[in-house]
Amino acid sequence: MTFSASDLPDDVDALKAMIVAMSAEGAAARAEITRLEALKKDTDERIATLTAIVKVLERAQKGTRSERLRLGINDDQIDFAFEEVETGLAAIDSELDQSRKDKPKREARPRKGFAAHFERIEEVIEPEIPEECQGLEKVLIGEDRSERLDVIPPKFRVIVTRRPKYAFRGRDGVLQALAPGHIIEAGIPSERLL
Numbered sequence: 001m002t003f004s005a006s007d008l009p010d011d012v013d014a015l016k017a018m019i020v021a022m023s024a025e026g027a028a029a030r031a032e033i034t035r036l037e038a039l040k041k042d043t044d045e046r047i048a049t050l051t052a053i054v055k056v057l058e059r060a061q062k063g064t065r066s067e068r069l070r071l072g073i074n075d076d077q078i079d080f081a082f083e084e085v086e087t088g089l090a091a092i093d094s095e096l097d098q099s100r101k102d103k104p105k106r107e108a109r110p111r112k113g114f115a116a117h118f119e120r121i122e123e124v125i126e127p128e129i130p131e132e133c134q135g136l137e138k139v140l141i142g143e144d145r146s147e148r149l150d151v152i153p154p155k156f157r158v159i160v161t162r163r164p165k166y167a168f169r170g171r172d173g174v175l176q177a178l179a180p181g182h183i184i185e186a187g188i189p190s191e192r193l194l
Contacts, residue, residue, distance in 0.1 A: 043092050050088045053081050114147055119157040121150075126164065127177035138166040141174065148182070150190035159190055 009015060129138070143164045150159045165176045183191050 039095065043095065046088055046092060050085050053085055057081055114149060114158045118149075119155075120160050121157060122160050122162065124162045124164065125177040125180065127166065127175045129175070133168045133171060133175070136168045136170065138168055138175075141165050141167050144176070144179070146179070148188050148190045 008018075143162050145163075146161050148159045148161070150157050161180065163177050163179060165174050167174055183189065
């Protein structure tokens with residue numbers, strides 16, 4: 001953290017408090033670095049051990065007949081070794097997950113919409129009504145909305161596809177039209193843009 005002279009307070013006690021706070025932050029950061037380095041070293045050692053076990057097992061399984069006889073490994077030993085490898089990997093995964101939980105996760109940012117000045121063409125895709133629901137009152141309960149960028153040289157426009165969701169009174173379930181295929185699955189460009 002850097003400060004310019006104008007950012008610092010003139011009060012000596014406030015300056016001392018800032019120095020103490022910065023010192024505490026530095027000590028906490030150094031302690032966390034030491035903890036993570038120790039965790040990495042321990043994890044690397046265990047991974048090396050498990051890798052050595054796997055190499056011995058591969059040699060026993062795929063080596064020449066003389067190598068297999070020389071090692072003298074039976075099926076129980078192989079099963080035990082695989083259990084040891086699985087246990088070790090699970091322990092490493094849990095420790096790594098635990099160390100990751102300490103960090104605050106950054107929330108995924110929603111994708112911004114297209115600029116408002118683009119022309120928008122609304123498409124509403126109605127679902128086909130099943131025979132057993134013919135004549136019943138349909139109730140709009142929501143819709144999925146997607147926007148794709150389309151181009152008509154030299155003009156851009158946005159194609160908005162709306163798929164209403166309906167529920168029928170006296171019936172269970174939701175009815176909605178299938179989404180049209182996109183040239184890039186879950187992508188935003190239309191066929192003309194590519």
